[in-house]
Amino acid sequence: MIDLQDRHFLSTLDFSVEEVRHLVRRALDLKARARDGTFPRSLAGRVGALLFFNPSVRTRVSCESAMTRLGGSAITINPGKDTWNFEVGDGVVMDGSTQEHVRELAPVLSRMCHFIGVRKSELITVGSARAEASADYAELARDPFLHALAEHGEVPIVNLESNRFHPLQGLADMATMQERLGEPAGRKYVLTWTWHPKSLPVATPHSQMLAAADLGMDVTVLRPKGWELEPAVMVAARERARSCGGDVTETDDPSAAYEGAHVVCAKAWGSLDYYGRFEQEAEDKAPLRAEWTVDEARMDRTDDAFFMHCLPVRRNIVVSDGVLDSSRSAVIDEAENRLWTAAALFAALGGK
Amino acid sequence: MIDLQDRHFLSTLDFSVEEVRHLVRRALDLKARARDGTFPRSLAGRVGALLFFNPSVRTRVSCESAMTRLGGSAITINPGKDTWNFEVGDGVVMDGSTQEHVRELAPVLSRMCHFIGVRKSELITVGSARAEASADYAELARDPFLHALAEHGEVPIVNLESNRFHPLQGLADMATMQERLGEPAGRKYVLTWTWHPKSLPVATPHSQMLAAADLGMDVTVLRPKGWELEPAVMVAARERARSCGGDVTETDDPSAAYEGAHVVCAKAWGSLDYYGRFEQEAEDKAPLRAEWTVDEARMDRTDDAFFMHCLPVRRNIVVSDGVLDSSRSAVIDEAENRLWTAAALFAALGGK
């Protein structure tokens, strides 16, 4: 009997492989129940607070819709827009621009709401602007606000995307592969880097790689040299994969990677080596632009693979229209599964 | 048996006169049921996504309140503020400022929500600023984002005001006239242009004129020369009116228009001829300021007409305090009917 009640959900790594798979099964079960009209209203009167420091479409709509369908409700807060700024430092003399400490915010929201979701990624940028380097990557990867919430909160904290992980995306990807492949263990999963005008965060590819690892897949991370994912996360993913019969390897050779793949998941991300030197990175990756788009020719080298992407996706940059508009694309189903996995998680954290 | 389930609602012109009248009857029925305590909770667990590219009071509050009262829920999104920007062009290489294509947005929201409402009017301006001409009127009147949503969405799309139509305002105006007149067919309806500091959109007067036409009224559009509504919409309104015993004519003579009127509906709008030359328009319409306000003297020439306006209204510019604060004013009832018509529409699209 798996009971996830009252747990924080900061990363899928906080849960055992068995627990993560349990959530995915519950999500697919809820999806089926929505279709046959037996969706449970098990969170009636329950309220989730959702703090979005960054823009969102899928995450916000899936979380709000999930709470509503379960009979509960979500309160979306845009800190810094409809609130003031928050402090995380211990012992700080607060005579500056921060007006409320997480030591108050976390327990206060806990008393008013049944869980707290938070999206806070300093690496995300809006529009076509480049990110500003507000700290070094090692500092940001500690996700101090998220962990302070978890330390001081009295209810489950749910990571809606931090600098390091986007675990709800991971769950949705697992559900999608389960649906399409039946038994994903042992199948070849390629996570391919792509060129993008901006230096995007690594949270999503980290959680996507972990998703395939937790299904026991044969995971290949395809990226140019210099665009490696975080070494500690690579190690963790490899351990998880091996524990259930899979593996994680990496390469910069597209031909080898696509060969025999059953799943191609595309994602752009910024280099950790270049972090903070965004102009330099943009210059050095310019020659890669033409060579990394997922197109029909590359997909033809696979073993009839289907295509995944977390969305939003830049068409004809990350992936060609030809792939995205074909039956090979699973991106809409993948996005839909954000709804059912969020619902499964919220129900589980609420003990229902 | 009229079944509107799963239809898009982009303009009242997408529906037959009989279908539109059916929605109005359902709205008045729901209004009565709210008062006698038998309002149906027929949309329990249903979720509407509401995309507001422009500010709103009545539309947003009426839609959210309608969903809540029916047992469902609405998720309001402010694109460009709490999201990134969206692309509609086919085949675009997305290396600019748009980050998500409607080809993804529409089906994704469709999987998470039961309908999608959208307000997107490039012609609306905030505060006292003039509009920027981002394209010519003919281009804007195609409402490309709205129609792309409708093409790629898998659930009903509801127009919450586009460049060309504001059909929910039309329904509310129909309900209000039905309530006040009993049988509106054959009664004289005057839609009068008024001076306003800005060049406002034509969507609302288009849908208001169509509302009166669909009730078979004798419609007079009163406006100065140069401020004609869109010719194609005039033709459509005239055809609809004639099909049910009414007519649509236009004039620039206030005396003739007010004479014998049973309804006076005021609305300011910008000139399509001047579109993009807003400074010139402001200069040329300055002399009209004093002459077009709806005041007591003008109302006295009517056949005891009542006064309508979609709100918000600039007092003592569009209409005098004397008219607005008198028993002749129907504007609060008209606004209230936004709630019941929205509820009727959402219930009908949901098959309930």
Add this chain to the structure above:
Amino acid sequence: MIDLQDRHFLSTLDFSVEEVRHLVRRALDLKARARDGTFPRSLAGRVGALLFFNPSVRTRVSCESAMTRLGGSAITINPGKDTWNFEVGDGVVMDGSTQEHVRELAPVLSRMCHFIGVRKSELITVGSARAEASADYAELARDPFLHALAEHGEVPIVNLESNRFHPLQGLADMATMQERLGEPAGRKYVLTWTWHPKSLPVATPHSQMLAAADLGMDVTVLRPKGWELEPAVMVAARERARSCGGDVTETDDPSAAYEGAHVVCAKAWGSLDYYGRFEQEAEDKAPLRAEWTVDEARMDRTDDAFFMHCLPVRRNIVVSDGVLDSSRSAVIDEAENRLWTAAALFAALGGK
């Protein structure tokens, strides 16, 4: 039998002491019912409109959560961001930046929603900026928008913080003292001014002082000379306190104030004398910074007092970490009581 249905809630002074205490009892009753699983869903299908002209965490989340738990729903509006600006002046020719008169806004929201909450404080500032003096204090203290809403609205208007009062904070403070003290009458309550980088509003200390007065406590307002609260509110508080066996006095002597206190409530506020001369005020209050922080030494002079603050609080400016992180602090319970008092109020206004 106390019936508060359909009343406005602009200040606790609008209600008798008995009525205010009744709301507090109902709040604590609801809190108990939430714990034993018998929380009532008495506002099913009811909708509250919440207008936030200023940022909020506790007020917004407590009000939304309260409505949801009672089975209803709240619609949060951020005027000036997702709407245009509103006019309150009578007889104004609206050719400027305001686009909708409260004479329309109030009845329109009344038709769509069952109550209207509003936070509008011209004195609140965001970030570290100083306030702008948009008028003199006497003018602002009239709270013209709030009172215009109350005059023209057809449903209860709830003050979510105006320039002069923050009555929901007052209710929560009463509930907290009731919980901690059992019978607060006759116990010593100290409201102490503290230094703060900004000139904060007086609405909260006004309502906090009134809360203690309505419990019949022995109220001491401790502040430097020049930082007196509004004289008319002092008089009203003294009358209310005396009517139930307490009193209200003021002093600038911390030693006398802390001596024998059972409750210490800290709050920073700006000087009414200096109002509009914020630079001058900042200069003249600079020497007070070191002397007014609530710290362990000061708390030790009390009769084992507990510590209250409305939050957000600037740590080590208003109060030391040592006090705030000790068992003497009641601030989290006080914030939680915002939820139950809001719920009690909304239920009572709705007649349930």
